[in-house]
Amino acid sequence: MRDFHLPGRSPVLAEGGMAATSHPLGTLVAIETLRRGGNAVDAAIAGAVLLGLCEPQMTGLGGDCFALLKPAGTEDILALNGSGRAPAGADPEAIRREGHESIPLHGVEAVTVPGAVDAFCKLSDAHGALGIQDTLAPLTRYFEEGIRVAPRVAFDWAEAEATPQGAARDLFLKDGRAFRAGELFALPGQAEVLRRVGEHGRDGFYAGEVAEDMVAALRAAGGSHTVEDFAATRCDWTDPIFGSYRGTEMVEHPPNGQGATAILMNAILSHFDIASMDPLGSARAHLEAEAAKLAYDARNRLLADPDHMARLEHMLAPETAEKLAAMIDPTRAMAAATPLTEAIHKDTIYITVVDRDRMAISLIYSIFHSFGSGIASDRFGILFQNRGAGFTLEPGHPNELGPGKRPMHTIIPGMLREGGRVTMPFGVMGGGYQPNGHARLISNLVDFGLDPQSAIDAPRSFSEAGSMKVERGYSDAVRAELAEMGHAVEIPETPLGGAQAIRIDEAGYLEGASDPRKDGCALGY
Structure with a gap:
């Protein structure tokens, strides 16, 4: 239990249903969807789509998603890959000839066809209770009338105000600057897109005037994208992957997401007695940093579109983790792994919902970098992701850009399962x-x-690209000890990530947790 003398959040407890997102309106809309007869799938779709308005730098209809779903009445978990593909005309050699060593972050070359809308429609058709039209209809007024910009959103917006270009500047900037906290932001063109998706399903987005508008904007920017690329977009049901950490099973989405990296990192850390260490001490932070370097190096070498990779079993094999753990010196930092050529960044939204029948969904939805590619369509204002920056230009690499390929994705939904029972989407x-x-x-x-809220609140550290980011929640003494071990320590300007979770207690109630690093909350009824 937290110290009630200190600032913090208590877990949210409820029985009927619960949602947790990074923005209060996203959570509220999810709860409203449950209370008017929707299930967890309907609520997650509604909340996620609204977050494209609430946090437009993080996500939107021009992005991708992944989902893990536990249907009601079973402990089985389904995985849905809602990531789009590179256009048929993608040509890595042409980009290399232009002198690029990586995909330009804010060029049309980085725009893959968005997959999220197809995934939302497929989820709704297969497992929703309301239907996609009924799910989306209450959202249009928010897109037309606008919502007030939240403080953390404004902070992120200001950091990326140079990214929107062309038509996107008129939509996502106010008089040429970032929107500020409390200002009203609307996307009326996207309200019309939601109506068309409601009426026509996926074809309201991937065919007709909406698709033509998107293709015209991408072609004007020099892209090879065609209406055929959009029409061909299909998300896929697939099987989750699993890993165990001290008796708790962590369920992850398979590649082209990076969930296997989390499983490998846990497996490496299981070779050390983490529980005996100070949870906020240098020894634990050091081991975690070293395990991350090794697990992420494996990711960089191996993970890609599942149709183009063949070493997932090797990455998840216990002997792989054992060999990597043996490379860690508990007292000294190793050199960082070779820096990525593919881009890694931080902009994503996550939503989890559990309903009264204990259907549970873990859904993550993103346009990759802040404001994605910075390119938007003229008529409907669809902002395009830059997920193609997740490809590499290294010839022959399984994650090399190619026609119709999916890039390695950073976004990963998770679930925990204990004794065969799903206990926490997160x-x-x-x-x-x-x-x-x-x-x-x-x-x-x-x-x-720790309870889920305390586990989310706790300070974080992360070693990447040759530096170790250590949040201010750690003491200066710990930072000094990490530096003595050879880490290049810095305090990050932006806090590390944001998390949401709902624990399904064996007694039947729900316990929600939401990261204070974001504007959002958990709500239940």
Whole structure:
């Protein structure tokens, strides 16, 4: 239990249903959807779509999503890959000839066809209770009338105000500057898109005038995208992957997401007695940093579109983790792994919902970098993701850009299962940090017995690209000890990630947790 003398959040407890997101309106709309007869799938779709208005720098209809779903009445988990593909005309050699060593972050080359809308429609058709039209209809007024910009959203907006270009500047900037906290922001063109998706399903987005508007904007920017690329977009049901940490099973989405990285990192850390360490001490932070370097290096070498990779079993094999753990010196930092050519960044939203029938969904939805590619369509204002920056230009690499391929994704939904029972859908936003965030969260729960809210609140650290980011929640003494071990320590300007979770207690009630690093909350009834 937290110290009530100090600032903090208590867990949210409820029985009928619960939602947790990074913005209060997203959570509220999800709860309203449940209370008017929707189930967890309907609520997650409604909340996620509204977050594209509440946090437009993080997500939107021009992005991708992944989902893990536990249907009511079973402990089985389904996985849905809602990520789009590179256009048929993608040409890595042409980009290399232009002198690029990586995909330009804010160029049309980085725009993959958005997959999220197809995934939402497929989820609704297969497992929703309301239907996609009924689910989306209450959202249009928010897009037309606008919502007030929240403080953390304004902070992120200001950091990325140079990214929107062309038509996107008129939509996502106010008089040429970032929107500020309390100002009204609307996307009326997207309200019309929601009506068309409601009426026509996926074809309201991937065909007709909306698709033509998107293709025209991308072609004007020099892209090879065609209406055929959009019409061909299909998300896929697939099988989750699993890993165990001290008796708790962590369920992850398979590649092209990076969930395997979290499983490998946990497996490496299981070779050390983390529970005997100070949870906020240098020894634990050091081991976590070293495990991350090794797990992320494996990710960079192996993970890609599942149709183009063949070494997932090797990455998840116990002997792989054992060999990597043996490379860690508990007293000294190793050199950082080779920096990525593919881009890693932090901008994502995550939503989890559990309904009264205990259907549970873990859904993550993103346009990758803040404001994605910075390119938007002229008529309907669809902002395009830059997920193609997740490809590499290294010839022959399984994650090399190619026609119709899916890039390696940073976004990963998660679930925990104990004794065969799903106990917690959860997610940790933060781009490349996400596998580290999953490993840290499960360790906080299992090794140190923290409740989900305390486990999310606890300070974080992350080693990437040659530096070790250590949040201000750590002491200066710990930072000094980490520096003595050879880490290049810095305090990050932006906090590391953001998380949401709902624990399904064996007694039948729900316990929600929401990260104070974001504007959002958990609500239940």
